[in-house]
Amino acid sequence: MANMGTIEQCRRFFAEYVVRVAGAENERLIEAFSCVARERFVGPGPWLVSVGRGYLRTPDDDPRQLYQDILVALDPGATINNGQPTLHACCVDAAGLCLGETVVHVGAGSGYYTAILAQMVGPHGEVVAFEVDAALARRARSNLAACANVGVRAASATEAAIPPCDVMYVNAGVTDPPSAWLDALRIGGRLVFPLTTDSGNGLMLKVTRTGPDRYAARALLYAGFVACVGARRAVTSNSLAAALRCDSIERIRSLRRNTPPDATAWCCGEGWWLSTASPG
């Protein structure tokens, strides 16, 4: 790797690469990826890189190898990885984070994308990060100790109280977004989360609360994620699997709560459903 340039040059190139590939024109996001050192969050090298089923070991512990569009194992036994940079660049961009906003991050892992979110909201914003795995939560707390605008909670975000927020950024696969998450969104707030079947595959969905009981929704991209503890039902997984087989994710326009599904239903969960009609 002698001719790859310095670690700072690799990080800067990586930042521009992942944000541009994500189709985002977002200079603040490029800055955020440029200034957060991935090697501080993924443990000592050599690293295990996900190849779908299983992992490949990097040749050595040169951290410049981390500045590629790769998933890096955090806990290979549980298949918990530091997620794909281009996917997160796309989804963080879609969340439309502004300086000073409050973000709830669900599934912080060891904290790499929490640190990116903290950069995006700046010193007057706040990130409340939940991680249900106690060992990962400890790693996140230690890795993020210098970020004054981040609080790490070693708890399930499906059981803990969720503070009112502008953005919820979820990194574990859900079939049924808990009511408490939708209630926590301020008007104008955005919930970005993986809506996945029990196979782990599905889509990233952006839900925007446009009124007290009104939610616009749109699919961002197909994605695979490990399961979110406490936010899954087999019945909804089946409804979602059928919709993914038969319908286009591009037709999703809104999320409805506490009303019976009508002919515009795209897929149905418990107390909520996705509609192909605008929020109205």
Ligand SMILES: C[S@@+](CC[C@H](N)C(=O)[O-])C[C@H]1O[C@@H](n2cnc3c(N)ncnc32)[C@H](O)[C@@H]1O
């Ligand atoms: C795909 S990993 C992502 C980790 C991290 N965002 C990253 O990319 O480095 C998903 C994480 O969500 C966590 N998780 C699952 N269910 C959760 C819940 N209900 N509350 C908080 N964390 C949860 C898992 O323990 C795991 O660490």
